[in-house]
Amino acid sequence: MAGTPRLLELHSPGPPRSSVFLCANRPFPKAKPSLSPSSSSSSSSSSLSLRADPAPMAVHSKDTRFGRLLARSLKAGKLDEALYFLEHLLSRGGRADPALCAKLIKGFSSRGQVAKAVRAMALLDRHGEPDAAAYAALLAGFCQANLIDQALQLLDEMSQRAVTPTAATYRALIGVLCEQGMAGLAKEAMEGMLRKGLKPDSQSYDSLIAALCREGKLAAAVEVMEAMAAKGCPPDVINYNAVMGGLCKKGMAEEAVEVLRQMKGKNSSSYNAVVGGLWSQGKRERAVEMVAEMAKEGVGFDEVTYNLLVSCLCRDGMAGEAEELVGEMERRGGFRASVITYNAVILGYCKVGRVEEAIEALAGMVGKGCRPNEATYVILVEGLACKGRRAEAMEMAGELAARRVISGESLKRFARTVAASSSSS
CATH class of the missing domain: 1.10.286 (GTP Cyclohydrolase I; Chain A, domain 1)
Structure with a gap:
C-alpha cells in the first residue's frame, strides 16, 4: 500500500472495487471434499453425489443445494469444505449470501488462515455485496495476524463504499495498533469511531492511553483522558497510573505528583510509580515523604512497594539498610521477602564490594525457605x-x-x- 491511508475521511465512491482483495484473484486448489454420511441428515443415501445439477442456480447461496451444504459445513466447522461448496456454487452462476460468507470469513480469521479469509471475501465481493459483518470479520483476521497495512487499507475501503465499521471493528484495530507501537494511528482511529457515533469501551481507552504514554506522547494521552470525561466515561486509576508512569520515565516526577494529587481512588501502583520516579531523579527525601503519605492515606503497601524501596536503597549503596528494612517488614507481618527481594540485596552488597555480607544474605535467604534462582548465583x-x-x-x-x-x-x-x-x- 502506497502510504498510510487517512482512516477517517469518507471518500467519494468511484475507485475500483476489490483493491484490498487483489491478492486473492488466484483461486485455491479445489480439492474435492470427502463427505461421510451425516447422522443428522434425513437422506437415506450413504454418500453425497457432487454431480452437476441440470437446473440453473437460485439467486442466493442459501437457497441452493450447494448453499445448504455450505451452511451445514460451516455449522460443523469444516471451513475448507464450506469454501469448496461456495466456489462450486458461484462458478455455476449463484450469488453469494453475505451472512454465510461473513461466517466463513470469521471462521478462517479466527484460525489465523487469513489468505483463505481474503479468498472468501473476494468471492463475496465478485458475486455479492460485502456488508459490515464481513468487513469486520476480515479486519479482525488482519489485526490478529498483525497485518497493519492491510487492516488500514480495508478500513479505508469501507469508507469508500460507505460501509460503516462496527464498534467491534474499531476496537480490534485500536488494540492491534497500540500493541504495534502505532499509538498515533490508534488515536486517529478512535477519533473516527467517535465521529461516527460509536462508543469506545474502557479497554480501548486503557490500551490507547497506555500506548501513548509508552511512546512518550503524554499530551495526547491527557487529551484522550479529557475526551473520556467529556463522553461520560471518567478516567480510572489505570489511566492515571499510565500517565504518571510516562511522566516519571521522562524525568517529570514532580508533575506526576501533581497528577497524583488530582486522583481519586489512589492505589499502591499509583504511589509506586511516583516513589520510583522521585528516587531515580535523586529526590530521596521526597520519595520517602510520598511513602509516608501513602501510609497516612491508608493505601496498603504491596510486594512491588517493598521491592521498590529495597531496590532503591541498594542502588544508592545502602544494601545494609535495605536488608534491615526487609527484616523489619517481615517482623511486622504482611510481607514475605521473595527471591526478587533477596537478589536486590545481594546485588547491592556485591556492587559495593561487600561480598561476605552478600554470602550471609544468601545463607539467610535459604534459612528462611526462599529458594535461590540462577540469577542469585550469577x-x-x-x-x-x-x-x-x-x-x-x-x-x-x-x-x-x-x-x-x-x-x-x-x-x-x-x-x-x-x-x-x-x-x-
Whole structure:
C-alpha cells in the first residue's frame, strides 16, 4: 500500500472495487471434499453425489443445494469444505449470501488462515455485496495476524463504499495498533469511531492511553483522558497510573505528583510509580515523604512497594539498610521477602564490594525457605570475580554448572567477566 491511508475521511465512491482483495484473484486448489454420511441428515443415501445439477442456480447461496451444504459445513466447522461448496456454487452462476460468507470469513480469521479469509471475501465481493459483518470479520483476521497495512487499507475501503465499521471493528484495530507501537494511528482511529457515533469501551481507552504514554506522547494521552470525561466515561486509576508512569520515565516526577494529587481512588501502583520516579531523579527525601503519605492515606503497601524501596536503597549503596528494612517488614507481618527481594540485596552488597555480607544474605535467604534462582548465583559469582577473587569465582561457577544450577551460557559469561577483571587489575 502506497502510504498510510487517512482512516477517517469518507471518500467519494468511484475507485475500483476489490483493491484490498487483489491478492486473492488466484483461486485455491479445489480439492474435492470427502463427505461421510451425516447422522443428522434425513437422506437415506450413504454418500453425497457432487454431480452437476441440470437446473440453473437460485439467486442466493442459501437457497441452493450447494448453499445448504455450505451452511451445514460451516455449522460443523469444516471451513475448507464450506469454501469448496461456495466456489462450486458461484462458478455455476449463484450469488453469494453475505451472512454465510461473513461466517466463513470469521471462521478462517479466527484460525489465523487469513489468505483463505481474503479468498472468501473476494468471492463475496465478485458475486455479492460485502456488508459490515464481513468487513469486520476480515479486519479482525488482519489485526490478529498483525497485518497493519492491510487492516488500514480495508478500513479505508469501507469508507469508500460507505460501509460503516462496527464498534467491534474499531476496537480490534485500536488494540492491534497500540500493541504495534502505532499509538498515533490508534488515536486517529478512535477519533473516527467517535465521529461516527460509536462508543469506545474502557479497554480501548486503557490500551490507547497506555500506548501513548509508552511512546512518550503524554499530551495526547491527557487529551484522550479529557475526551473520556467529556463522553461520560471518567478516567480510572489505570489511566492515571499510565500517565504518571510516562511522566516519571521522562524525568517529570514532580508533575506526576501533581497528577497524583488530582486522583481519586489512589492505589499502591499509583504511589509506586511516583516513589520510583522521585528516587531515580535523586529526590530521596521526597520519595520517602510520598511513602509516608501513602501510609497516612491508608493505601496498603504491596510486594512491588517493598521491592521498590529495597531496590532503591541498594542502588544508592545502602544494601545494609535495605536488608534491615526487609527484616523489619517481615517482623511486622504482611510481607514475605521473595527471591526478587533477596537478589536486590545481594546485588547491592556485591556492587559495593561487600561480598561476605552478600554470602550471609544468601545463607539467610535459604534459612528462611526462599529458594535461590540462577540469577542469585550469577550475581554472587560475578561479585566474587569483581572483588578480585577470580579463582574462587570460577571454581564456584564450575561446580554450579556441573550441578546444572546455572547454564553453560552463564558459565561462559563468567569466564569473560573473569578475563575482563584480570586485564583491568
